[in-house]
Amino acid sequence: MFTKILIANRGEIACRVIKTARAMGVTTVAVYSDADANARFVKLADEAYRLGPAPAAESYLKADLILDIARSSGAQAVHPGYGFLSENEDFAAACEAAGIAFIGPPASAIAAMGSKSAAKALMERANVPLVPGYHGDDQDEQLLKNQADAIGYPVLIKASAGGGGKGMRIVERGDDFLAALASCQREARASFGDDKVLVEKYLTRPRHVEIQVFADSLGGCVYLFERDCSVQRRHQKVLEEAPAPHLPAETRQAMGEAAVAAARAVGYVGAGTVEFIMDVDSGKFYFMEMNTRLQVEHPVTEMITGQDLVAWQLKVASGQPLPLQQHELAIHGHSIEARIYAEDPDKGFLPATGTLLHLVPPVENAHVRVDTGVLQGDTISPFYDPMIAKLIVWGETREAALQQLDAALAAYQVVGVTTNIRFLRRIAANPAFANGDVDTGLIARYHDSLLPTPAAPDSEQLALLALGEVLASASSDNHAFGALQGWRLNGTQQRRIGFAHGEQRCEVVLQHDGQGFVLAIGDDTFHASASLHGSRLAANLGGKQLQATLVRHGLQRVLFADGERIAVDYLDPYAYEEAGVHGETHLKAPMPGRVVALLAESGQTVAKGEPLLILEAMKMEHTIAAPADGKVLAFYFAAGEQVNDGDELVDFEAD
Numbered sequence: 001m002f003t004k005i006l007i008a009n010r011g012e013i014a015c016r017v018i019k020t021a022r023a024m025g026v027t028t029v030a031v032y033s034d035a036d037a038n039a040r041f042v043k044l045a046d047e048a049y050r051l052g053p054a055p056a057a058e059s060y061l062k063a064d065l066i067l068d069i070a071r072s073s074g075a076q077a078v079h080p081g082y083g084f085l086s087e088n089e090d091f092a093a094a095c096e097a098a099g100i101a102f103i104g105p106p107a108s109a110i111a112a113m114g115s116k117s118a119a120k121a122l123m124e125r126a127n128v129p130l131v132p133g134y135h136g137d138d139q140d141e142q143l144l145k146n147q148a149d150a151i152g153y154p155v156l157i158k159a160s161a162g163g164g165g166k167g168m169r170i171v172e173r174g175d176d177f178l179a180a181l182a183s184c185q186r187e188a189r190a191s192f193g194d195d196k197v198l199v200e201k202y203l204t205r206p207r208h209v210e211i212q213v214f215a216d217s218l219g220g221c222v223y224l225f226e227r228d229c230s231v232q233r234r235h236q237k238v239l240e241e242a243p244a245p246h247l248p249a250e251t252r253q254a255m256g257e258a259a260v261a262a263a264r265a266v267g268y269v270g271a272g273t274v275e276f277i278m279d280v281d282s283g284k285f286y287f288m289e290m291n292t293r294l295q296v297e298h299p300v301t302e303m304i305t306g307q308d309l310v311a312w313q314l315k316v317a318s319g320q321p322l323p324l325q326q327h328e329l330a331i332h333g334h335s336i337e338a339r340i341y342a343e344d345p346d347k348g349f350l351p352a353t354g355t356l357l358h359l360v361p362p363v364e365n366a367h368v369r370v371d372t373g374v375l376q377g378d379t380i381s382p383f384y385d386p387m388i389a390k391l392i393v394w395g396e397t398r399e400a401a402l403q404q405l406d407a408a409l410a411a412y413q414v415v416g417v418t419t420n421i422r423f424l425r426r427i428a429a430n431p432a433f434a435n436g437d438v439d440t441g442l443i444a445r446y447h448d449s450l451l452p453t454p455a456a457p458d459s460e461q462l463a464l465l466a467l468g469e470v471l472a473s474a475s476s477d478n479h480a481f482g483a484l485q486g487w488r489l490n491g492t493q494q495r496r497i498g499f500a501h502g503e504q505r506c507e508v509v510l511q512h513d514g515q516g517f518v519l520a521i522g523d524d525t526f527h528a529s530a531s532l533h534g535s536r537l538a539a540n541l542g543g544k545q546l547q548a549t550l551v552r553h554g555l556q557r558v559l560f561a562d563g564e565r566i567a568v569d570y571l572d573p574y575a576y577e578e579a580g581v582h583g584e585t586h587l588k589a590p591m592p593g594r595v596v597a598l599l600a601e602s603g604q605t606v607a608k609g610e611p612l613l614i615l616e617a618m619k620m621e622h623t624i625a626a627p628a629d630g631k632v633l634a635f636y637f638a639a640g641e642q643v644n645d646g647d648e649l650v651d652f653e654a655d
């Protein structure tokens, strides 16, 4: 076994590899870009070396530099993770030439599977079933069109060098073929520098089922069952699970054996995945491609087999035999993985960037696993994949696993960056998914119910938000709840607290009643008491006890309560009526308090937003600012004077 390995990757997969290496007593060397200088994986590794600036081409793809660091740090092997250099045959060959083990297959196997067309030709010879189609070298457009006509529409044109769902075109009718071909070739040239394509039958209701294979350098090769990755959005995996729902045992075995045949055909060593596309109606499966690396979704296989695939990789790469033989492997229970991304499902899944102001993953245990590369305070940058974490759950049955998934997603708290968590929960709750009726069209078919308009906060949520506001302002001088107990208002005084949810404004009228509060929200009234410690809010609303988390950042408020996340903006009462101020206007006190200071003089010309007066109310200082460019006509109170709710404070004339 190696004593030291270098991990040529970043983020969650680097953390994942370090975890196993450490457990095996193997020292780890990390490499990082400037964007990752303080990343979790850099801190976890035993040693870490800088590669260069943030863009991958200047850091994680610098094969020569990575090899130099491997040599000088004394690493005996390189783990490439997934993405970056993991399927780069030149890098694998350079490692071999430098006498450093590449923790992956031989360069020749990567090369053999690198082209979808060549891989299909090879699989044909190994008697692995293929989707009816054409994958020849002759790329004459009329010939391709004739092939498509013979296959029968719809057909799929795929870039032979493609990956990540790029360079694919569905063609519904012969008339559209040539235009689609040209556009596919253009994309393929731009993305992969190679415009070779293949044409195959487009299955209208396919499932994506893939087999995890493992081979050692002594001739051993096994399959560790399947993963179903049918839940996709634009050909990108969203949820993955193992085993595949409703897969007959004979099909599983046939697919496993076909996958082993595929691996053997290319002299495979290490972890690999053979992807099949399966026709839902006939149950027939066809080879799609082989991924010559550890996959993002490998944890679901680990959960159902009880094996550590990274440990297997290290053993096999150091020349040891496979830890288990085929008959020793069995499926236990069911596992599902959800990819948690920084992206905005309501804005076409636009990748989101920003700082993870608040990040609390669910508690890990035998049922819940979180593979992540980030911690609270870290930034999701535009340079890399915007994945925040992989949430993996396990249950005795699929139903139990689904329940774990929903609970774990509900417990996942992220503030600062928009995520797909709510969308993932909707999929988990979708009846077709719950029944295991999966195919790659599921998300598109249920699009509207998976992406509903975000609901406005309900009365209970508004009550919690308002209580949080009052308690946070009362404790802003660090007296926590104590400060509140010294704070009294007589029963007739009230405070209006406003929140904006998108275009909508919500208001809570809050009164202190000696014991606690009375809250009026629309037609609802709550008698409430509450306490706030950090972001933990405990409240009693009319006898119902609630525990919530309230994160406040600037004017943004994010409440996690009852498994729901609701995000609103606090409406600064003094900024409230800002919009459209014309002519003479009176700036009023929206709550009782005391004037602390006057910051302008009568007759003074001021710019919009300039502070005019400071009011202390409910233990908070508020600045009253000019609602527009204009002139202060008069102040009605002097510093030190008490004012009542609604009193006119400043007479102001907008320009």
Ligand code: ADP
Binding pocket: 131, 156, 158, 162, 163, 164, 165, 166, 200, 201, 202, 203, 204, 206, 208, 232, 235, 275, 277, 288, 289, 440
């Ligand atoms: P990539 O390498 O870009 O991931 P794949 O060949 O693995 O491309 O295909 C990605 C996805 O595209 C599959 O998971 C499946 O959803 C869809 N797909 C691929 N081939 C077909 C086909 N012949 N018919 C229908 N869908 C397909």
